[in-house]
Amino acid sequence: MIKNRKKIPHEIEAEILFINDRTCCICRDSTKGAQIHHIDENPDNNDPGNLSVVCTEHHDEIHKSGGITKEISPTLLKKYKSNWELTVRKLRTQQHVPIKSSLGIEKILFKFEIRKTAYEIVALKGNDIDGINQRLEFLYTLHLLEGYTEHILSDLHQVVVMLALSDTNKTRLIANKIYEFVWHLVGPENVQITKKDIDNLEIAIEIIGTIGDFSAEFNKSLKVIKSVSKAFENIWDILIWYNLESHALTILDQLDKISKACKTAYENEEPWVSGMGEISKLRKKLKKITLEEQPEWKKVLAILNK
Structure with a gap:
């Protein structure tokens, strides 16, 4: 073996x-x-x-x-x-010091760079994996060194809405990357969560859910659904550590939407069984994690027990 x-x-x-x-x-x-x-x-x-x-x-x-x-x-x-x-x-x-300006010019410039990079992702061919990843990595570097995380995630959400119907490579790579914008949240004993962090978590959950919903209903890409499942599983750990049950309920709502989209059958189509199976596996994983780490999440467990 x-x-x-x-x-x-x-x-x-x-x-x-x-x-x-x-x-x-x-x-x-x-x-x-x-x-x-x-x-x-x-x-x-x-x-x-x-x-x-x-x-x-x-x-x-x-x-x-x-x-x-x-x-x-x-x-x-x-x-x-x-x-x-x-x-x-x-x-x-730590040797990098963000640009500061009393006039706020740097904020305008960074927002421009973020929007420009997001549009470049849209314009790239779907098979240009290196090009897509390079631009996603650039956005991550801006997030890491300068902040502007909310602007980055908001622009990526717009990109997803434009691409999710047909471009599975781009949406899959975005789903793979989203967790990195919040993965600094490693538990309250090490990092205190802020209102901005919570806002960014909400946008991240919305992005992942949008990718999963569109993929399940239209292009039915198992690779995309697997990336969506992994992203939700990673974010679930953060919600467990910071006891954010309401956000866990939001993820479950997103999973319900994806499941319903998998069951949607148009003319000459069958329900997407493999997609439903992937979501079912994820729900079992989330249930196991929750029972071990947050058994007091009664609302979440009631839904996962259905």
């Missing part, structure tokens, strides 16, 4: 080691070596969000007694991963 397990693609392995600075996310000691660990214990799941960097000592502790320990659960390990990756990003960018 072991010889048949999938190897982590070299590009993903290099990216994970780089964004973790080849350092264990738990002890943060770079002298202890670095191993990549599958958080969900599935060696075939090489999604970057499922890969953490740990030292040999903590890798052994995680697998102590033949299984993952209660002391380092998958949920806790995700928090270690997110917090350490955020710390590395801050260390690498």
